[in-house]
Amino acid sequence: MDAPAPNIDGCLETALYVADLSRAARFYEAVLGLSAMFADQRLVAFDCGPRSVLLLFARGTTEETIRLPGGEIPPHEGFGRLHFALAIRGEDLPLWERRLAEAGAPVEGRMDWPRGGKSLYFRDPDGNLVELATPGVWRNY
Amino acid sequence: MDAPAPNIDGCLETALYVADLSRAARFYEAVLGLSAMFADQRLVAFDCGPRSVLLLFARGTTEETIRLPGGEIPPHEGFGRLHFALAIRGEDLPLWERRLAEAGAPVEGRMDWPRGGKSLYFRDPDGNLVELATPGVWRNY
Numbered sequence: 001m002d003a004p005a006p007n008i009d010g011c012l013e014t015a016l017y018v019a020d021l022s023r024a025a026r027f028y029e030a031v032l033g034l035s036a037m038f039a040d041q042r043l044v045a046f047d048c049g050p051r052s053v054l055l056l057f058a059r060g061t062t063e064e065t066i067r068l069p070g071g072e073i074p075p076h077e078g079f080g081r082l083h084f085a086l087a088i089r090g091e092d093l094p095l096w097e098r099r100l101a102e103a104g105a106p107v108e109g110r111m112d113w114p115r116g117g118k119s120l121y122f123r124d125p126d127g128n129l130v131e132l133a134t135p136g137v138w139r140n141y
Numbered sequence: 142m143d144a145p146a147p148n149i150d151g152c153l154e155t156a157l158y159v160a161d162l163s164r165a166a167r168f169y170e171a172v173l174g175l176s177a178m179f180a181d182q183r184l185v186a187f188d189c190g191p192r193s194v195l196l197l198f199a200r201g202t203t204e205e206t207i208r209l210p211g212g213e214i215p216p217h218e219g220f221g222r223l224h225f226a227l228a229i230r231g232e233d234l235p236l237w238e239r240r241l242a243e244a245g246a247p248v249e250g251r252m253d254w255p256r257g258g259k260s261l262y263f264r265d266p267d268g269n270l271v272e273l274a275t276p277g278v279w280r281n282y
């Protein structure tokens with residue numbers, strides 16, 4: 001631990017735990033336009049862009065160790081209304097606002113950040129708080 | 142909703158909810174080498190690389206609407222042992238395995254993925270399941 005840590009090249013996977021996997025997957029596909037890279041009865045994995053994956057787990061299916069030919073995935077689980085943010089383009093902000101209203105997931109909060117970025121907040125079907133954020137929110141975005 | 146969705150440019154923020162914010166922040170700084178971009182008594186935001194942020198929230202501080210000069214952030218909260226993954230380089234895998242053991246967060250699971258990527262799984266101080274994944278896990282990584 002004396003040496004500096006090796007490099008981290010970004011957050012690869014963000015996970016949500018949902019009550020109805022089909023319902024949640026339909027929402028992220030139809031409203032956010034995400035494309036599933038993998039889907040079974042337990043998990044849908046969405047391609048959010050290079051090196052960026054959104055995982056939807058059917059709640060209750062992750063609480064035991066998963067044994068696969070390549071190894072083991074230890075237990076995990078989540079409850080509550082989690083928060084995560086997706087990056088969008090500034091010029092698309094009004095399109096997103098209209099799209100979310102039409103989809104029945106209206107914008108519930110808005111932020112103008114000191115660096116110039118803007119965020120919209122809305123709920124997915126499980127009540128998770130999704131943020132769409134334009135560049136200018138953090139020093140690395 | 143008839144038009145295709147505007148583009149999503151990646152997952153910007155992944156959030157955890159921790160019992161002791163200082164303890165959790167120390168772990169991610171000292172063990173994973175992450176650098177905080179913002180820290181107060183409620184939130185620590187780590188730079189995980191370009192357009193990639195890990196948020197640690199002190200549990201209980203996110204359950205009311207946050208009103209700021211620039212707008213409002215609606216409530217959210219999380220419980221359980223959440224899962225997320227960070228991208229690492231293949232050549233660093235043995236360094237990480239040793240580093241985690243020395244830090245008292247030993248590897249609890251390992252995966253060899255069909256595309257050639259490898260994952261290590263360990264726990265943070267709150268029991269969240271952290272994955273370190275080398276390229277070759279998903280079609281976009």
